[in-house]
Amino acid sequence: MASEPHSSRIIDGPIVEGQIVEGLWRAPGVARAKPARLSVDTTGIASVGDAQTGEALSSEAFAKLSISDRVGSIPRRIDFADGSSFETRDNDGIDRLLRPYRGPRSGLVHELERFRPRLIVFVALVLALSVGIYRFAVPVLVEVAVLATPPIVPQLMSRSLLASLDGTVFEPSGLSQERQKSLADGFEKLAALTPRGLAALTAPDHPAYTLNFRKGGPIGPNAFALPDGTVILTDELVDLANNDEFVLGVLAHEIGHVEHQHSLRQLYRAAGASALIMLIGGDIGSGAEDILVQGSALLSLSYSRSAETEADRHSVELMHKAGRDPRAIGHFLELIRDKLGDKEERDFLSTHPATPERIAETLRYADEVAGKQ
Numbered sequence: 001m002a003s004e005p006h007s008s009r010i011i012d013g014p015i016v017e018g019q020i021v022e023g024l025w026r027a028p029g030v031a032r033a034k035p036a037r038l039s040v041d042t043t044g045i046a047s048v049g050d051a052q053t054g055e056a057l058s059s060e061a062f063a064k065l066s067i068s069d070r071v072g073s074i075p076r077r078i079d080f081a082d083g084s085s086f087e088t089r090d091n092d093g094i095d096r097l098l099r100p101y102r103g104p105r106s107g108l109v110h111e112l113e114r115f116r117p118r119l120i121v122f123v124a125l126v127l128a129l130s131v132g133i134y135r136f137a138v139p140v141l142v143e144v145a146v147l148a149t150p151p152i153v154p155q156l157m158s159r160s161l162l163a164s165l166d167g168t169v170f171e172p173s174g175l176s177q178e179r180q181k182s183l184a185d186g187f188e189k190l191a192a193l194t195p196r197g198l199a200a201l202t203a204p205d206h207p208a209y210t211l212n213f214r215k216g217g218p219i220g221p222n223a224f225a226l227p228d229g230t231v232i233l234t235d236e237l238v239d240l241a242n243n244d245e246f247v248l249g250v251l252a253h254e255i256g257h258v259e260h261q262h263s264l265r266q267l268y269r270a271a272g273a274s275a276l277i278m279l280i281g282g283d284i285g286s287g288a289e290d291i292l293v294q295g296s297a298l299l300s301l302s303y304s305r306s307a308e309t310e311a312d313r314h315s316v317e318l319m320h321k322a323g324r325d326p327r328a329i330g331h332f333l334e335l336i337r338d339k340l341g342d343k344e345e346r347d348f349l350s351t352h353p354a355t356p357e358r359i360a361e362t363l364r365y366a367d368e369v370a371g372k373q
C-alpha cells in the first residue's frame, strides 16, 4: 500500500486541465528555490511559472511527469525531464490533478492521517473502557469467582496456610484441656446456628467450622478465620480477654467473616481481573494457582471497614441467638482499646481498630437486637 517517500510514478493517461498549484521551483543543480505556480493547460501540458513575474520556468506533458507519492503531509515533488523540480505542500491540489489517473487509491499513511480524529476518539474510548473494567467489572468478577469457587480451593488454601504458620510462628497451645473444651463447646454451638454450620451437620462432606488453639508467638493476641471455616485462636487473646464470653464474641465475629466470605473476596480483589477471568474460565493451571500461592497473603490483607461492621453485627446477632451476651464483642473492643491503646502491633487490634464509633455502634446494635431500644 504505502510506497517509499520519494518513489516516483510516471503519469500515463487522460489529461487534466484548469488547476493551479502553488509551490517552489528549483532550476537543475541549484539549491535555492523560488516561489512558482504549476498549471496544466487544455492540451495537457504542465507549466511552471514564476509566482511574481509569470516567467515560464519549465513545461512538459503532465502525463509524463514523475510525481512523488503522498506520504502524510510531506511536500510532493515533481521532476521535469530538464532536471528542474517543483515542490509543493498542496497535496490536495496534486491529488486533484492526479485523480483521473489514479482512482480512489491512496497511501496507508495518508489514510491514517485522514483517520486521525476518529483514531483519537477510538483510543479514548478504549482507555475509558479499560478504566471502566477496573472500576465496575472487578467487583462483578469477584462475586462470580466466589460463586464459581469449588470448596476444595479454600480448603487447600487454608490447609497450606495453617501448615506454614505452624512451621514458622505458632507453638502448641498452653491452655488447659478444660479451658479448650469449654471454649470449643461454645464455638460449636455458635457455628451450628449459622447456615454454613447447619449445612455441615446434615451433609458430612460440607465444609464445617473448626476451632484451632495455638500459642501465637509473634502474632500475639489474635483470632482469625481462614476461608474454609478454619478459625485460629491464640492463647494470648484468651489471656488478654480474661473472660470467655468476650472470646466467644470474638469467635462469632470471625464466623461472620466466613459466612460473608470476606477473605475470599478480599483475596480475589487483590488477585486482579486477569487471574479472576482465568479462574472463572476453569484455567486451574495459572489463575487458580496464582491465587493459591497468594493464600499466604491472607494474613496481610485487612478487611474493609464495611466488612468489619458486617462481622460485628454478625457477632451481636449470633451471640443473641445462642442466648449469650450480644454486647460481648463491643466489650472486647473496649477492652483492647483500654489495654493496648494505639500500640503499633501486628495483632487483632491492628486489623480490627477499636475506634470509638465502632464500639458505640456495636453496643447500640446489641441493645437493639436484645430489644432494649
Ligand SMILES: [Zn+2]
Pocket (backbone or CB within 6 Å): 253, 257, 303, 308, 311, 352
Ligand atoms: Zn474482623
